């Protein structure tokens with residue numbers, strides 16, 4: 001399969017689709033030629049970015065619906081950051097602030113936070129509701 005990850009340029013905000021086998025070669029932005037960085041932790045995205053970052057992403061993508069006041073979210077967050085770093089270019093991890101993106105949260109029927117949804121090819125494959133232990137999250141992601 002011809003899997004490409006979407007990497008957003010930090011310099012010009014262009015969306016680059018990068019072939020996964022080139023991911024260790026530090027690719028450059030197709031628009032401004034700046035060196036691209038593959039995030040090594042979960043990146044916050046909003047409703048506007050969701051379709052490109054999640055629905056059109058071809059590598060498995062984890063979406064963490066969270067809120068700043070949510071204690072259990074703070075337990076899960078470092079685990080997801082760790083996964084984003086360790087499986088960089090293989091699994092993408094993004095965060096959606098559920099308070100700032102209520103329509104998106106409603107669309108995915110997020111009733112409690114944290115809700116962690118795994119997307120494959122833009123479709124929900126599975127979800128965890130509530131703060132799960134590290135082992136359960138790894139298992140959930142088949143790691």
Ligand SMILES: [Zn+2]
Pocket residue numbers: 009010011012013014029030031032033034
């Ligand atoms: Zn650029």
